[in-house]
Amino acid sequence: MKKSAILPALLLPGIAWGADSISGAVQQRSTNVEAIVMFVIFVTATLFITWWASKRTRSRSDYYTAGGNITGLQNGLAIAGDFMSAASFLGISALVYTSGYDGLIYSLGFLVGWPIILFLIAERLRNLGRYTFADVASYRLKQKPIRTLSACGSLVVVALYLIAQMVGAGKLIQLLFGLDYLVAVVLVGILMVLYVLFGGMLATTWVQIIKAVLLLFGATFMAVMVMKVVGFSFSSLFSEAMSVHAKGAAIMRPGGLVHDPISALSLGLGLMFGTAGLPHILMRFFTVSDAREARKSVFYATGFMGYFYFLTFIIGFGAIVLVGANPAFKDASGQLIGGTNMAAVHLADAVGGNLFLGFISAVAFATILAVVAGLTLAGASAVSHDLYASVIRKGEATELEELRVSKITVVLLGFVAIALGVLFEKQNIAFMVGLAFSIAASCNFPILLLSMYWSKLTTRGAMIGGWLGLLTAVILMILGPTIWVQVLGHAKPIYPYEYPALFSMLVAFVATWLFSITDHSENAAAERARFRVQFVRSQTGIGIQQGKH
Template sequence: MMRLLTTLLMMGLPLAGQCADAITGEVKRQPTNWQAIIMFVIFVVLTLGITWWASRRTRSRSDYYTAGGNITGFQNGLAIAGDFMSAASFLGISALVYTSGYDGLIYSLGFLVGWPIILFLIAERLRNLGRYTFADVASYRLKQRPIRTLSACGSLVVVALYLIAQMVGAGKLIQLLFGLNYHVAVVMVGVLMVMYVLFGGMLATTWVQIIKAVLLLFGASFMAIMVMKHAGFSFNNLFTEAMSVHPKGGAIMRPGGLVSDPISALSLGLGLMFGTAGLPHILMRFFTVTDAREARKSVLYATGFMGYFYFLTFIIGFGAIMLVGANPAFKDAAGALIGGNNMAAVHLADAVGGNLFLGFISAVAFATILAVVAGLTLAGASAVSHDLYANVIRKGATERQELKVSKITVLVLGVVAILLGILFEKQNIAFMVGLAFSIAASCNFPIILLSMYWSKLTTRGAMIGGWLGLLTAVVLMILGPTIWVKILGHATAIFPYEYPALFSMLAAFIGVWFFSITDTSEAGKQERSLFQAQFIRSQTGIGIEQGKSH
């Protein structure tokens, strides 16, 4: 049960994303679903048309990285929601509700309590201080070379882990939903993501995410309405019928019982909550809007769309119990994503809308992966070209040179993503999602937060604390039960907990704090003195020259 829970959590919660659209275990190839394939081809043709349109409007570095800062708060909020509403969020959360009932509501909506608080804390200052990447903010009053190197390394590790999960998930989803070959699916995703990012940049990526979000919201809304129609638009009837057919009976309406280890639960929760605020492709979206006001509106709209979506998945989960669970042909649907069996939401789509709607949901599920990998690829390319190349390796590089490096990086990332997707086909990659969030929470988030709010931060503290958080997260994950026991085959884990975020975040914050307050160098004093100027700009967007360093 714990393994089922943790896998569904990593796959079902936003992001557990943004998380991964990964499916673990063996997947049985299904008969070719031509309706799904046709609908997906229509989506691809539409989005490639948008990419062509975007390419004609992408002329500068600002256009390529941030769509020229001309995205509205509403559009950006919908795009952020599109990033979060992954195929695994849709399939995984509904499966969790199908399996465990009420507890699915806790894990699908509970994170929303912390997410807006964190992003409201960051969004305005991030938009005022940065231009293209969050490293612009972190290096604002600190030394450019070491801070940008750390930020870029943290971003690339997170992007790499996410891309592997997304590519493997793409192949297995297509086997399961479309009946296509795994390798064909992986190559298809890789080629399409390169085309979106290489030619259309952020503008094309944004509209791909918006279209995907609208389609997914429409599909989920239709399923929820049909479920409620069957229940007479009465939640009481919905829950009563679900309890009558579920093996657990009335127990599905009682919370608790899923998590027996409070430390692992707390660590996972911290990783998802604070990791979200450290994901490079999410932070990058706040540079696409015109000003801090639009950045705040982005958070508001994104939270609303995601809250609505995850509420729909709760209805869909109980609807699957009511309509699918009572059908003997779908008895294995409770297995959901585990082992690659059947999926409750997919069976429900067939039950309420027939084969045509099943094809639509299958096509949308695959389209969600394209939207996520496009954002990840652009974040990885900007980390290499803007943070490493233009500000570390060849400081003072022209805009044209930087864009050239960025596009070369996109091609390289596309090839690497395809190769890694094929290489990890038979591997259990679910742990990569938890590790990606732990690194984002332990390396990226502390540096971003403290660079904007703590006047005593110095380069020495940020570097030692950031690297300490990153390395601690990786080492503890390797020594934990997931890798040390389940993958490497040892009898017992050296580190007893599934997720390291609680410990790696503590290590990062303590390291930053201690090595900053003990830094008595002249450079440290100068960095502290720049905080006031940074604070003024973070509030007004007007201040010292962007990216000033020493």
């Protein structure tokens, strides 16, 4: 398989780590007692937090946004917890292990999306929104069509993410814990439902915070131990890595992973703007008290993630030095046991022994639990708040009714996630998160951005542009090399590039612009007139009555 074909699985945050490379049969390891004990401790602690959070979750605001009482630091850690996934830890360190310097370029690539969120979205999103980003997108436009579009875009992204997470969880447990795939998928599904059903956003937030702290601690320890071995000299680290790696000095040269500039540009755009359109990330900005705390959230999250990805770079090169040259970590054919995605896990064994190996294994699995909890809550809020309360009941649903629908949706999503995890066990699911980011960048982000900044946006333009962006992303992904050739088995792709975001985003923005400026209806004039009121409120956050436009 081409290296470029596995990039989505390795690089995009939130995906089950190295999903492409672990699809199909996975060699099951002997039971890792230390890992299971530490995982049980983590699960017990988070279930206690869920019980504690359930006592403090009494209203719709508590359930969706933890009552807006999360601080900027806490929210920044929780956001980082969402992004510092098993993909980031295991997949990117594996990318550095196999390709060297290129791993640093791609691991830091999607961090560019965070300044966009900080300077363009965070403040206005917090001031205009209440529970979901559809609150903002529909503020001055027609509620029913815009919320329907936003909810559909959110649910597609959530579904694609959940499939990748559930399949990745099963494969990860087979490799690290020695447990059965089905047991792993069911376990993740049950825990996911418990966290969200009873603890809501408060429990989900603290699960993500704890996981982020544990992962930062584990990665820091590994990086320090690696640097200790090489005398805390980066020059020595790189020299030793080049001396033992099969590619030699070539691992220090960038540009070997994506050879096609169009695909590279499309990947970059998807990472940057897809981040700003992910529903479970945007939802986190409603958990803080005001716009100032929202900005602080982005600042802290960017800092934590930047530090973490720097650590993965050291871990990847450390794995080359301490694992790649050690025959104890290789099978009879000379390949790394469990595949290259196990490089960080083997490094944990090399620097910390079996106990630390168990810790890292448990933390790697905990990352998936944290991500699926956030995804489930985002999907449930899209159904209950956007579709049921605002579209079906037209704002007349009581708070109790909306919460009931949300919790029913959580249970249904749990069953669906388990079923999809089992259904896609043998499938190549690497493309799914690539598609999720493309949809977020092509449907959610354009409508959200233009609704906040462009005075001439109309419902007609937003609907046509949003749906065209979503459909274009899906169709081009299906016709491209990843699905058309690798999954469906055709000889040549109809769409020649790996990623669709460059073209699907262009379609979305152009269609939105064209069908908005040519809309001369009375409704369009009224929507444009409301922009001035929205602009003032987006700056101050004063006087907002969501759903009462």
